[in-house]
Every structure is written in structure tokens, then in C-alpha cells.
Amino acid sequence: MIPLPLRLRRATRAIAALLAFLVLAGATYQGVATALERHRFKRPGGLVDAGGHQLHIYCTGQGAPVVILEAAAGSMSPAWAWIQPDVARKTRVCSYDRAGLGWSEAGDGRYVASRVPEELRVLLDRANEIGPVVLVGHEAGALFARMYAARFPENTAALVLIDDPTTVQTTMRTTFPSAWPWLARVGLLRLSGQLSSLAEGLPGEAGGAMRAFLNRPDHLTRAAMELSGLDEVTSTARPLALSPRIVVAPVSLGTAAQPAMIVTREQAAQVIEAIDGTVGRVRESDALAKSEQ
Helix, strand or coil: CCCCCCCHHHHHHHHHHHHHHHHHHHHHHHHHHHHHHHHHCCCEEEEECCCCCCEEEEECCCCCCCCCCCCCCCHHHHHHHCEEEEHHHCCCCECCCCCCCEEEEECCCCCCCCCCHHHHHHHHHHCCCCEEEEEEEEEEHHHHHHHHHCCHHHEEEEEEEEEECCCCCCCCCCCCCCHHHHHHHHCCCCCCCCCCHHHHCCHHHHHHHHHHHHCCCCCCCCHHHHCCCCHHHHHHCCCCCCCCEEEEECCCCCCCCCCCCCCCCHHHHHHHHHHHHHHHHHHEEEHHHCCCC
């Protein structure tokens, strides 16, 4: 083997040292920023044991039926910041973080899509949120809502399905989401603002929290799993039969960016209108059933 020229060896070592320094500096930057964000963005709701790990649930308002908000793949409870306060003026509404996302614990770290409706059922029972509920699902959340309704029809009054992948063809898919946690660990994702910019339209503390978690390796690890498995979950949810008693209201926003979020007042207004109309139909149906008893 011909040895490298001395000059080239020195240049190679210098480049390696520079890269090591940049990685260390980026990791330090990421660690400090994350520590500050942990202190600033406290969870707004409570933690409930959902079977060996705790899930974060945030409920506001009073009344029935209870509306449950199921976020898109890789997203979390603050993504509903434009919607939850408005719905809470009319009925009880809860947003929550699936295992491994946001303020929720990851459990054993494995992502099994079929666990999502099972864990949600346990969460609602232990949080004493009485059904039947109205499930509002966005993108992958619409798939999980379908799975919940098929598994627990007695606890499901209605579904509001936003950009439901079983009925809406989504052409955009995120490239290499598995790289996100590694880019986050060395601060490159935070520096580029590639993901956090998606949450720019969310208001106040919710927007800040969402942007913070979109730079967190722990959150992004589970987010990458959800996004990578989206097609498989769509195939699972598509053939599921729903009870004819369950009201289904589709909403099309065309939010192709991933992780998908509802970041404008105009998008939120469409969703709120659909939720209000669905809650009204459920209440009318309940009133009619009571009058016939």
C-alpha cells in the first residue's frame, strides 16, 4: 500500500478534527436548547397510566359528548391549538399524546399501530372521560380513529375524519424520517428549522411547544416510526367495517406536509364547523332515543 503524502495526511486529520468539533458543538447546542425548552414548555394536562407507561391528556370544557382529538403521524396535542379552545366552549374536549410523542412516555419503545386504540381506550377509562365519544382524527389520526371505532363501537358516537388516507390520495411522503433523530442529536435539524417551521402558524405556547418537540430526538424517534408505517396502517384501516350507527363526517384540508398540522384559522374553521355539526347530530340522536324510551 502506498502511504499518503504527509500533507494529505495532515489535511485529513485536520478535517476529521474539525468535523468532530462541529458534532460536539452541535450536540452541546442541542442539549442546552432542549434543557431550556423542557423548563419553559410544561405539559398543560395530566399523566395517566395506560398500561405500564403514562400518556399525557389535556381536557377542557364541559358537556357531552366528549370530543377526543387524535393528531396526525408524528404530531401531538399542541397541534390542536386553534381548535380545542373553540370546541371547549360548547362541550368537553381532550387532546392527548400517543406513546413516545410529546409529553407521553414511550413504554417499551416499540411502535405497534394496533396498540394505539387499545391504549386510548385504557386512557379514557382511567381518566374518567365517559363515552360514547366523538373521535376527531387528522391523517394518521383518522386511521387510528377508524381502528378505535371498529374495535370499540359501543364507545364511539361519531368520527370526524380529516384528510383520511383511506379516502384521500396523498401524493407527498416524507423522505428519510429515520434520519431526523440523528440530525436532531447534533443540532442540525434545529439549525435548519426544517421541521419546526411547519408549526409556525400555531399560536402562543402551543406553537412554541410544538416547535420544540419537532427538534427533540425522543419525540422524533417515534414520529419517524409512525410516518414510515403510514401506508401499512392505511392498508389495515381501509377494510375495517364501521357500525352504521356511527356518524362519519369527512373533512378535506389537503395538508400534505408531514408531520401534518392545522396551522391556519381557515383550516381550523373547517374542522370546527364539522365538529360542531357532528356534536349537534349526536345530541339530537341521544335526545330522540331518550324520548322514545
